[in-house]
Amino acid sequence: MSFICPISDFTTVTSLFADISSATPSKKYLLEKEFEEDDCPEKINLFTTAYKDDDMSCVFPVVRTAEKALAYDRSLPKNALNPLGYEIFDQASVKLILGSTNAARIENRTIGIQTLSLTGSLRIGGEFLTRILGKKTYYTSQQSPTSFNAIFEQAGFKYEKHYRYVDSTNLTLDVDGFLHDLGAAHEGSVVILQPSAHHPTGFDLSNCHWQSVADIIIKRKLFPFFFCCFQGFASGDLEEDVWPLHYFTERNIEFFCAQSLSKTFNLPNERVGCLVVVLNCTKKINIIKMHFINIIENMYDTPPNHGARVVTFILGNQSLFEEFKQNIQEEVERLRTLRAYLREELERRGAPGTWNHITNQNGIFCYTGLNDVHVEYIKNHYHVYLGPYGVINVSCLTLDNIMYIAAAMYVTLQNIPRYQ
Numbered sequence: 001m002s003f004i005c006p007i008s009d010f011t012t013v014t015s016l017f018a019d020i021s022s023a024t025p026s027k028k029y030l031l032e033k034e035f036e037e038d039d040c041p042e043k044i045n046l047f048t049t050a051y052k053d054d055d056m057s058c059v060f061p062v063v064r065t066a067e068k069a070l071a072y073d074r075s076l077p078k079n080a081l082n083p084l085g086y087e088i089f090d091q092a093s094v095k096l097i098l099g100s101t102n103a104a105r106i107e108n109r110t111i112g113i114q115t116l117s118l119t120g121s122l123r124i125g126g127e128f129l130t131r132i133l134g135k136k137t138y139y140t141s142q143q144s145p146t147s148f149n150a151i152f153e154q155a156g157f158k159y160e161k162h163y164r165y166v167d168s169t170n171l172t173l174d175v176d177g178f179l180h181d182l183g184a185a186h187e188g189s190v191v192i193l194q195p196s197a198h199h200p201t202g203f204d205l206s207n208c209h210w211q212s213v214a215d216i217i218i219k220r221k222l223f224p225f226f227f228c229c230f231q232g233f234a235s236g237d238l239e240e241d242v243w244p245l246h247y248f249t250e251r252n253i254e255f256f257c258a259q260s261l262s263k264t265f266n267l268p269n270e271r272v273g274c275l276v277v278v279l280n281c282t283k284k285i286n287i288i289k290m291h292f293i294n295i296i297e298n299m300y301d302t303p304p305n306h307g308a309r310v311v312t313f314i315l316g317n318q319s320l321f322e323e324f325k326q327n328i329q330e331e332v333e334r335l336r337t338l339r340a341y342l343r344e345e346l347e348r349r350g351a352p353g354t355w356n357h358i359t360n361q362n363g364i365f366c367y368t369g370l371n372d373v374h375v376e377y378i379k380n381h382y383h384v385y386l387g388p389y390g391v392i393n394v395s396c397l398t399l400d401n402i403m404y405i406a407a408a409m410y411v412t413l414q415n416i417p418r419y420q
Contacts, residue, residue: 027146027388040383044401047387049145049199050268051230051331051364052395058266062323066313070306081305083296084289085114085274089308092315093274097228097242097259104249109279113292114303117273118227119151121258125225125275126155127295128288129190129256135223139185140192141165141178143201143367143389148192161185166201171357171369173203182216190223196234196241199227200391202361204234210244214251224248226257231264234362236332238325245278252280261311265324270307331395335364338397342366345406352413364395374412382408 025033035045051058070076084090090112098105115121129135137159138152143166152160163185164177185191193213196204205213217224226245232238239246248255261272277288296302314320336359343358358366370378370390378384384405386392397405 035385043383045385046392046396047385048393051266060327062320066310080302083293085303086308089312092312094276104278111277113275115273115275117262117271118260121273121275122151124295125256126152130156132291135190138190139163146388187221190225193224193226195244197230197363199229200365201367202363202365204362224255229260229263232328236329267307272307335394338394341402349410351410366392366394378408378412384408
């Protein structure tokens with residue numbers, strides 16, 4: 001049905017769009033819009049998912065060096081990449097996440113596919129699992145990025161289920177609940193997992209826990225779909241952070257891993273990602289690649305070039321790679337220092353509850369323990385914007401704003417007890 005829309009007193013035209021109902025904006029969009037429209041000069045954004053430094057921006061020096069070198073390289077083409085992306089980047093990304101001595105990589109049982117960062121990796125991986133392998137159900141943690149449901153639903157999954165991960169009362173990892181729920185998962189389901197720097201809670205499983213997870217994966221014939229946002233940002237060591245992936249390949253467990261190089265190299269506007277596919281044999285690799293090509297060609301056809309070349313340049317230059325690893329270690333030390341300062345300030349003020357969970361977590365995200373009511377209160381009264389589940393981006397803390405944030409949290413908890 002079309003409506004007649006007046007253009008002037010003398011002219012009318014019909015519009016096919018007049019009957020369109022309102023679209024429901026995402027929580028992320030609403031929060032960003034609310035923050036943008038807040039005219040308070042003291043407002044603080046703690047919900048962004050990108051790494052920030054003290055002046056609220058961060059480009060690693062090594063990235064600047066790589067970009068400058070590429071800018072002066074007249075030999076670089078501007079041709080569109082093929083759907084699977086820049087091949088040298090794909091190989092370098094697989095090596096970064098699986099390691100140089102990984103058997104699956106050496107035996108050519110892996111595929112690297114350049115994608116549009118994390119979201120793109122999850123989407124095309126999800127499409128393959130539903131379309132080609134017929135998967136219908138996926139499990140993710142109760143505290144997951146809010147976009148996951150829409151990504152996997154649009155990829156064709158029919159059922160979203162959750163496993164326990166965080167004990168929100170004691171503010172610890174709920175290992176028993178997690179392993180129980182994983183063991184009760186429907187056979188053959190897809191399980192979304194994170195190797196380290198858990199987004200958004202910061203709580204990570206130990207290597208011993210991962211061994212139990214692998215046992216359950218094999219027993220229940222589950223398919224692991226890892227996503228890795230900030231490799232290196234948990235321990236400061238690129239290889240240690242992805243130990244679970246190395247271990248799963250040793251156990252001959254096939255999996256996907258959605259890798260965000262945009263976040264690891266802090267290139268959020270370049271949309272650099274890689275979907276890593278680990279298989280137990282090479283027989284069907286070309287067929288699998290063709291299925292991915294078909295999926296990608298009908299979605300966005302080809303990934304962008306610049307960010308992938310920046311990452312490849314750094315990974316392929318030993319001196320720059322060492323500098324990059326040093327950058328990561330420095331940022332991790334900064335995150336640990338900021339966590340310690342926030343905890344110290346909350347404890348100094350006598351904020352209700354215990355705060356050791358802040359320093360027990362890893363990565364850039366911190367699960368504070370504040371609930372939705374607290375989040376709304378602190379936003380309305382102090383213009384401090386936290387993310388879903390009361391999560392904050394630790395890198396957005398500074399020595400200048402920690403006292404203000406801690407004071408706001410203290411007063412909020414004084415007025416609204418954590419447990420009622």
